[in-house]
Amino acid sequence: MEEKVMEKKRDAASRLNGVAQDFVRFAGEEFADDFSYFSEKTEENVISLLDVGKPKVMVYGIYNSGKSTLINSLCREEVAETADRPMTAQIAEYDRGDYCLVDSPGVNAPIQHEIVTEDYVNKCHIILFVISSKGLFEDRANYEKLAKLIAKEIPFVIVLNDRGCPMDRRWDEEKRKRARFEHDQELRVIQYKIIQNLIKASGDQKIADRYEVVILNAKKAWTGVVKDKPGLYEASGVEFLDRRISQLLNSDASAAAVFQQPVQNLKECFNEAEKRITQEMSGNSSDDFAMRLHVLESKRDNIMQDLRVLTRQAVRSRLEELTNSYVNGxxxxxxxxxxxxxxDVEDRYCAKVNELLVYVDHNFRDLNLFKDHMSNLKFDSAGRTGSALAQEEAADAGPGVEEIVLPPEKRGFFDFLKSRKRRERERMERLEREAELRNERAQYEIQEKIRRKQEARQLAESDLDILYREFNDIVNAGMDEKYDDLISQIQQIDCLNKQAQEEGRRRMERLRELRKALSSIENSLN
Incomplete structure (x- = not known):
């Protein structure tokens, strides 16, 4: 893995550790009686998880799809046992050098083995979902598992393992070429069907833009390793997959996956501390009131998580439109x-605010709280401009773009001696050459359009990512303001002791600063 990615992870781990240590000090100063409880919980559930060691790449899929052969090919040595029956009953890790390969039980393994696998998925950075070209590639179970991975936002690559093209030794070279061509076409059809099935399972029409199906032949790669034939290994497609894994491990998504669990655990510590402070400020320490506050806190956290997803969806929905505008200049x-x-973001934000206020109205009606349903979000877009594609140079027209000029057909004194058949053959050859040149020009123009579309998409994704982070900060600030106002009213209305209220405000302000620090880290990872 590149050093800059490791540096980003080390930086995030250091910042998270700093916030966790600050919370431990806060708990020691503000909750003397419960300090050991908060300290142990933070150490076990947060600090111990801030490990930035080697990333994990899980190989997952239906049994007999070639998972073990793929692992051996990637490791270039026989580390996983292979057979025509399920061999993997538990999680196994193999050191690949810059990352660890994780072998897992198949999708249709016994339920206790599947539970182990699903728990371990959250600890992995990339999933390689292996499907055999000769297996049940249209099995619904495949796509249900993949849809869950999409929901968890865990990066994955679908690996279509080509089991080879059957050949008969009695076939001549022409028949072999035709068989290989038909086999390649069959793989392309399967590749297309896999994406279409995943779109149906997930309901996401943009699947083809976000995920890919890599075609390879694990058995061919392993043969190349065993017989020391580098050319065979390279032709298998496994080397391409290895490069693709390295690219994904250098993405922001992998860094976010590492720290997802400790961030959530630290939030739980914050919520518990906030609940205790609010109980002391309100003078109401009944179990019922504590439970209502706890659910309100959880409700707020769930809404904030939903808003992150909804904001990203709103931003990503305009990717195609912005891409086309950049292509058109x-x-x-x-x-x-x-x-x-x-x-769009503001509409979704207001809907979530109303959801929170409905809960407050139902559970804190006795306090007669003021509930502000109006939006408090602010955004100024005046003068903003997007990125621009580099201007095309007229000289870089590419092959076949210039006018098609072929030498004129020569006619000599002996031309009349040519047979009619020969003259017709020469005319056809001339027409075929003209058609080839036109086809080359058309192909170049198509490739140029694709290249510019890809460049425009990269610029649009970059601009929208910046916009997403800005909107995320705006939404977070707006929701914090709404929630703080509600908590302030609860504390004021039900407060029995002015001194307790002032002390509680001071403690809540310290906790709020910790929340902001954690939110800043979380936003930088997403």
């Missing part, structure tokens, strides 16, 4: 798109 439309996205 219309970067000024960025301001309009940004405003439109903000309106």
């Amino acid at each position: 219309d970067g000024d439309i960025y301001e309009t798109i940004a405003n439109s996205i903000f309106m």
Whole structure:
């Protein structure tokens, strides 16, 4: 893994550790009687999870799909046992050098083995979901598992393991070529069907833009390893997969996955501390009131998580529109798109605020709280412009773009001696060459359009990512303001002791600063 990615993870781990240590000190100063409880909980559930060692890549899929052969090929040595029956009954890790390969029981393994696998998925950074070209690639269980991975936002690659093209030794070379061609076409059809099935299972029409199906032949790769034939290994496609894994491990998604669990655990510690402070400030320490506050805190956290997802969806929904505008050289439309996205985000934000207020009205009606349903989000898009594609150079026209000029057909004194058949053959050859040149020009133009579309998409994704982070900060600040106002009212209305209220405010302010620090780290990872 590249050093800059490790540096990012070390930096995030250091910052999270700093916030966790600050919370432990806070607990020691503010909760003397419960200090050991908070200290142990933070150490076990947060600090101990801040390990930035080797990333884990899990190999997952239906049994007999070639998972073990793929692992051996990636490791270039026989580390996993292979057979035509299920061999993996538990999790096994193999050191690949810059990452660890994790072998797992199959999708249709016994239930106790599947539970172990699903628990371990959250500890992995990338999933390689292996499907055999000769297996049940249309089995619904495959796509249900993949849809769960999409929901968890864990990066994964679908690996279509080519089991080879059957050949008969009696076939001539022409028949072999035709068989290989038909086999390649069959693999492309399977590749297309896999994406379509995943779209149906997940309901996400943009699957093809976010996930890929890598075709390879694990058996061919392993043969290349055993017989020391580098060419065979390279032709198998496993080397391409290895490079793709390295690219994914250098993405932001992998860094976010490492710290997802400790962040959530630290939030739970914050919530518990906040509940105790609010109980002391309100003078109401009954189990019922404590439970209502606890559910309100959980409700707030769930809503914040939903808003992150909804904000990302709102931003990503305009990717195609912004990409096309960049392709057309219309970067000024960025301001309009940004405003439109903000309106969409604000609508979703208001819906979630109302959801929170409905709960408050139902559970704290006796306190007669003021509930503000109006939006408090602010966003100024004036003067913003998007990125621009580099101008195309006229000289870089590519092959076949210039006017097609073929030498004129020569006619000599002896031309009349040519047979009619020969003249017809020469005319056909000339027409075929003209068609080839036109086809080359058309292919180049198509490739140029694809290249510019890809460049425009990269610029649009970068601009939208910046916009997402800004909207995320705006939404977080808005929801914090709404929630703090509700908590303040609860504390004021039900407060029995002014001194306890002032002391509670001071403690809540310290806790709020810790929340902001954690939120900043979380936003930088997402």
